[in-house]
Amino acid sequence: MKQYLLSLTLAGCWATAALAQTPARPAPTATELKENLAQVAASTEGESDAQSDLLNKTSRQLVAYLKAHEVTAAAAEKLGLGYLDSPEAAHLKVFSYTYSSGGTRGTITNSVFQWKNQAGQLFAYAAHEEGGMGELYKLPSPGRTQYLLLGNEQGSSICVRGIAWLIELKGNYLLLDKQAFDNKPVVDICNVELTYDAPRQTLTVAGGSDFGTPDVYAANLGHPFRPFKLYFAQGRFVRKK
Numbered sequence: 123m124k125q126y127l128l129s130l131t132l133a134g135c136w137a138t139a140a141l142a143q144t145p146a147r148p149a150p151t152a153t154e155l156k157e158n159l160a161q162v163a164a165s166t167e168g169e170s171d172a173q174s175d176l177l178n179k180t181s182r183q184l185v186a187y188l189k190a191h192e193v194t195a196a197a198a199e200k201l202g203l204g205y206l207d208s209p210e211a212a213h214l215k216v217f218s219y220t221y222s223s224g225g226t227r228g229t230i231t232n233s234v235f236q237w238k239n240q241a242g243q244l245f246a247y248a249a250h251e252e253g254g255m256g257e258l259y260k261l262p263s264p265g266r267t268q269y270l271l272l273g274n275e276q277g278s279s280i281c282v283r284g285i286a287w288l289i290e291l292k293g294n295y296l297l298l299d300k301q302a303f304d305n306k307p308v309v310d311i312c313n314v315e316l317t318y319d320a321p322r323q324t325l326t327v328a329g330g331s332d333f334g335t336p337d338v339y340a341a342n343l344g345h346p347f348r349p350f351k352l353y354f355a356q357g358r359f360v361r362k363k
Contacts, residue, residue: 148186149186149187149189149190149191150183150186150187152187152200152201154183155183155184155187155201156200156201156202158176158179158180158183159180159184159201159202159203159219160202161176162176162177162180162219162221163202163219163220163221165221165222166222166224173221177221177232180219180232181232181234181248182248184203184217184219184234184246184248185234185246185247185248186246187246188217188234188236188244188246189244189245189246190244191244192244193205193215193217193236195207198217202219203217203218203219204216204217204218204219204220204231204254205217205218206218206255206256206257206258207258208258208259208260210259210260211258211259211260211269213237213238213267213291214235214236214237214258214269214289214291215235215236215237216233216234216235216236216255216258216271217233217234217235217236218231218232218233218234218254218255219231219232220232220254226276226278226279227276227277227278228276229276230252230275231252231253231254231255231273231275232248232249232252233248233249233253233254233255234246234247234248234249235247235248235249235289235296237291237296239293239294240293243294245294245296247296251308252275253273253274253275253283253285253287253310254273254274254275255271255272255273255285255287256272256273256274257270257271257272257273257318258270258271258272259272259318259320261288261323261354262323262354263290263357266290266292266357267290267291267292268288268289268290268291268357269288269289269290269291270286270287270288270318270325270354271285271286271287271288271289272284272285272286272316272318273285274316277312280312280333280334280335280338281312281313281333281334281338281339282312282313282331282333282334283310283311283312284309284310284311284312284313284314284315284316284327284331285308285309285310285316286303286308286309286310286316286325286359287302287308288302288303288308288358288359290357299357299358301358302358302359303325303352303358303359304352304359304360304361309325309327309352311327311336311337311347312334312335312336312337312338312339313329313331313333313334313335313336313337313338314327314328314329314330314331314336314337314347315327315328315329315330315331322353323353323354323355324351324352324353324354325351325352325353325354325359326349326350326351327349327350327351327352328349329347329349335347
């Protein structure tokens with residue numbers, strides 16, 4: 123069965139390797155960051171050069187701010203940021219901001235991860251792939267700190283992407299695995315429902331979206347979608363043989 127899975131890229135590549143921190147930038151003030159986030163939220167320029175420059179600046183500012191500040195849910199709301207964590211995932215937070223695509227993609231979400239090492243030092247990293255994350259689970263990995271992120275994002279006029287990311291934290295580093303989901307770096311499929319059953323450690327990818335045909339682009343090429351399940355084992359999600 124051929125699934126429509128797109129590569130997710132953070133800092134240019136996915137690999138079972140540590141992503142080093144970039145040199146620290148001077149942290150903006152909360153007022154400076156809030157003003158810039160408001161400018162992004164109000165922008166309607168689509169994919170112009172000016173918009174790209176504004177988004178890059180905003181990501182750099184947000185990373186610098188999160189390397190210097192612990193930010194609560196209430197503080198994130200005041201800044202104009204989305205916020206995601208969970209009681210089981212106290213060491214990882216996901217902050218997000220949105221803007222208009224200016225086209226059929228509708229609203230686009232950019233995310234920045236924040237975590238701490240054992241010494242309490244803060245780190246942050248900007249995801250280079252759009253996607254709004256709505257669920258965060260700490261995975262049962264003895265000796266490791268791994269998280270599953272689930273979300274969705276409109277990809278076009280006929281596609282709402284169901285997205286799953288697997289992130290591992292190790293001290294100062296964020297680790298990514300190009301084989302995290304059945305030998306793929308990410309689950310990214312149009313018009314599907316993603317459900318994680320924590321007690322059974324099972325990720326279900328099913329049809330049933332109200333938006334349109336599941337895996338619509340592959341289906342249009344003669345590859346109809348079939349629901350499937352991935353099981354968490356030894357730090358990855360795999361199919362049972």
